[in-house]
Amino acid sequence: MRSRKLFIGGRVRAIRSEHGLTQAGFAAKLGISTSYLNQIENNQRNVSASVLLALAETFSVDIASLSDQDTDRLLADVSEALADPVSGGAQPSLSDIKLVVQNAPSFARAFVALHQAMRRSGDQLAELDETLERSGAMSEPTPYEEVRDFFHYVDNYIHDLDMAGEALSRDLARSRGVSVKALADHIERRHRVRVVIGAGGEGDTGSGQASQSGLRRFDPVSRVLWLNPRSPSSTQAFQIACQIALIEHDGLIRSIIENARFRSADAGAICRIGLANYFAGAAILPYGEFSVSARELRHDLVLLADRFSTSLEQVAHRLSTLQRPGRKGVPFFFARVDKAGNITKRHSATKLQFARFGSACPLWNAHSAFETPNRIVRQLAETPDGVRYLCLATAVSKPSGGWRDPVQAYALALGCEVAHAGELVYADDLDLGRSEAFEPIGVSCRICERRDCHQRAVPPLKRRLLVDPNTRSTIPYGLE
Known part of the structure; x- marks a missing residue:
């Protein structure tokens, strides 16, 4: 498998700024030319292994911290924001969005924050809630959203x-x-x-x-x-x-x-x-002991829960936090989904990023888990960007008291890219090499561009509708 080229110009530029060095001085310490450093900082050239080693040895940079997972995460957030009708105008190409995210990540985060403020303001006007209007509570991110984003961007590892x-x-x-x-x-x-x-x-x-x-x-x-x-x-x-x-x-x-x-x-x-x-x-679930047990038991959720006397949710959530530099575990995504499709917990160490607005894709096995309680449901899935995943889901209920007391019910979803599926016991009898075994899923209907999805709830925002009154398919419109 070909290794992915690493474009981390913004990170390199930030490291240079932290040490107060000019490009010439920084390049000299790395043993490269100033022009090569300039190309790296502008993401015109990828970072070579020798430059990564020089960063580690000369500036004590943890190489594992220079992954592009943050870029993938931010790219998904900016793409979703641009797909919103409130953004208006022509939609930039994916390559243009990547240029902004890679070269100006601070600007990209500011744009996402601005979009969130616009959404909240729109919701405020739509709801005509006089109390919220007087208090101005919707004029900036809600406290819950702020905290969710904090954990999201520190890779869920403290x-x-x-x-x-x-x-x-x-x-x-x-x-x-x-x-x-x-x-x-x-x-x-x-x-x-x-x-x-x-x-x-x-x-x-x-x-x-x-x-x-x-x-x-x-x-x-x-x-x-x-x-x-x-x-x-x-x-x-x-x-x-x-x-x-x-x-x-x-x-x-x-x-x-x-x-x-x-x-x-x-x-x-x-x-x-x-x-x-x-x-x-x-x-x-202490990091060292738990990470060793996870690999030994091949990430069997039930066996891990038994060994550490914990719940399945505690195990699944902990697996998604194994991001310690130098000792990272399998990169998982983790989510908790209620029966309405709302994601109440979310984190992804993979390329799969969850939508901030709207419900999750109805084809995702997290929804079907409610049909088979007390079972772990498996799914091989492929997202529109061509990345393939092994997805696990199980329905969980938490009774809180007697007959009249409410019962919490939700689905836990855990998954990884198929490149790591061999480390999971759940992949042993699955045909990972057959393309037909992978079900097409998306992030949410609003930003999914699949043309032939039979479960589509709303049209994609980036495609023009083709409406023919003399033709009726599964959905009442076609897509350009």
């Missing part, structure tokens, strides 16, 4: 928290491993916090009845952490680890939030929860 979580796991492993009892003993010994599972004492809501709908409640005055007795032990352990993060690593979490420069305090508060969750995942 190094310092990951190392801290692994250190806690290592410390607990010296006694009896990462269990509810071990975590409860740790938080009581280190922070004088008593863990109460179920009703009683400080765990009561005040009415004599303990709430069964929440997962965790901490009272900083009495130093009591209440956990829902109906939660499985994996959830209870995860929630204790979250509280440990909030107490033990408060300074680190504050620093990460400050460096993120969120627009609002609400976004910082939401990110704080997300970072605590990240730490919990890293503590319960």
Whole structure:
């Protein structure tokens, strides 16, 4: 297989600027000509292996951090924004968009942010919501969207928290491993916090009845952490680890939030929860041990969940975060999808990027997973750009209490490019070499240009409609 050429002019230019060097001075340190460096910075030439080694040796640059995954991610975001009717005018070619993303990534991100603001403003006018209009809450990204994008662009990997979580796991492993009892003993010994599972004492809501709908409640005055007795032990352990993060690593979490420069305090508060969750995942599924087990068990989700006494969602989510420089795992995409097709969690270390607006492609197996609960559904899929994937999906439900209490139901989706499929047990009996085995899927109907999709919900924005009243196909129009 031919290796992909690496065009990272923007990254190289940023490294040079950080060291305050001219092109001539930077080129001399790399051992190349100034004209060659100029071509690299303008993405007219790809970066050779010798230049990558020189960057690593001379400027202590982690070569793994120079991948073009960020470019793929940003390219998908800009393409989707340009496909929106609010952008108007002629659509640039893919090659033109690549030039902008590669040569001016800061401009491309600013454009995506501007498009998001336009969408929110349009939604505000369409809904005629007087309360939102007075508060101006839709004039900039919602706090949730800000935090989602933060994790998206750091590749869903927070190094310092990951190392801290692994250190806690290592410390607990010296006694009896990462269990509810071990975590409860740790938080009581280190922070004088008593863990109460179920009703009683400080765990009561005040009415004599303990709430069964929440997962965790901490009272900083009495130093009591209440956990829902109906939660499985994996959830209870995860929630204790979250509280440990909030107490033990408060300074680190504050620093990460400050460096993120969120627009609002609400976004910082939401990110704080997300970072605590990240730490919990890293503590319960420590990077080194988990990544080794993942390869040993060939990424069998059920066996991994059994080995670490965790849920399938915790395992699937953790697999998508194995992006530690120098020790990266299989690049996965991960998403959590509700029955309406809304993506409530998303991350992709692959070329597949999820749409920000609208529902996911109806041909994706994440939807069919609801038809066969408690089973892992497989799908070989091909996106319009010709990239092929092995997709896994399974439906999950989370009862929260008794008969009258609501039940959460959603599908977990996990997948990788077929180049890595051999490392997954799920690919053993699949014919990866037969083109007909791959189903055509898209990102969303709005930006998918497939002409013959029988499940198309809306026309693609980049193609003109051909409407003939005397002809009726699966959909009531043709595409130019």
